[in-house]
Amino acid sequence: MTGVKKRPAALFIALIGIIILFDLTLARSQLFVEDMELLSIAIALDFVIVIPLLLYFIHVRRQRKNMIAVAPFALLGFLALLLILPSPAHHLLQLVALVIIPFELAYVVYIGYKASRIFRSYKANLMQLHYPVAALRKSMTDEIGSNRWTALLIHELTMLYYAFFSWRKKQAVAPHTAAFSYHKESNWLIIVLFACKLLVLEGVLFHIVLAQWSHLVAWLFTIGNVYLILLLIADFRAMVLNPIAVSKHTIKLQYGLQMSCEPKLENIESISTIKFEKLTNEQLKTSLAPLATEANVLLTLKEPIVATALFGSQKSVRHIYLFLDQPQHFVTECQQHMQVDQR
Secondary structure, X not given: OHHHHHHHHHHHHHHHHHHHHHHHHHHOOHHHHHOHXXXXXXXXXXXXXXXXXXXXXXXXXXXXXXXXXXXXXXHHHHHHHHHHOOHHHHHHHHXXXXXXXXXXXXXXXXXXXXXXXXXXXXXXXXXXXOOHHHHHHXXXXXXXXXXXXXXXXXXXXXXXXXXXXXXXXXXXXXXOOEXXXXXXXXXXXXXXXXXXXXHHHHHHXXXXXXXXXXXXXXXXXXXXHHHHHHHHHHHHHXXXXXXXXXXXXXXXXXXXXXXEEOOEHHXXXXXXEOOOOOOOHXXXXXXXXXXXXXXXXXXXXXXXXXXXXXXXXEEEEEEEEEOOOOHHHHHHHHHHHHHHHHO
């Protein structure tokens, strides 16, 4: 099955590789110099029409998306033409721009329409689900579908929300649930502060050094450092605002930005406090555990569930390791609900 799923991507990469290699060779040949106008238009058609259409028919259409979804790739193709075609041929690209601009404007309108629908859906889902991340995830998957790119986009929007817009928000706790914090007694705040300080000092030093070689690389490195700082801050804010919640039938687990899932109590095989030991590579394949924090609770499930980890990646897990400020109280609460369910 895995091989079958990868074939469309491999086919697309192979086809565009052949097209780009052929066009690059043609743009640097004597034939191009002799008939620049005609061949410039032919190469432009490859980059702004043929390649986006190949992407649509080989990949996008399988996901039942509108053809307008490939409009950004036409713009990328146009920008690539500015690098590929020699300067004397650039005046011909004005004709290509006249074709692309209406499609790009239509794409902007389409994105605006989708964004407004997602925002309205988010407000309605937040009233029902009480958790911003859960509400955003449901709204976006309902509107644009569920795939790895949607999951990554949700992760990035969630990070921005907790890094910039969460400072006056209160804890997200649904009614009739018992909430358990996991940020007060851990060393995660110390790690975050130390890592941010290191990233700032290291960022300044390395930016100066790298700028001697390449300003572009220096700024890319600095942007990467800023992103990591925002990710660490957002993760800790998400921890503060999203305690683990135990209800009659489920555990709502939004552990910062590091992991998210909702195991059913009826699916829990065992739950207990533990003294954490380093997991083996084999154990890591079916487990989730907090970063740089020694877990003190282990949930073992009867059947694996799909959990969301950093950057929206999904993983089938059967063992969930957690750190909680009151581990024994959490275990007792879960066991009481489990006993009620078994009656």
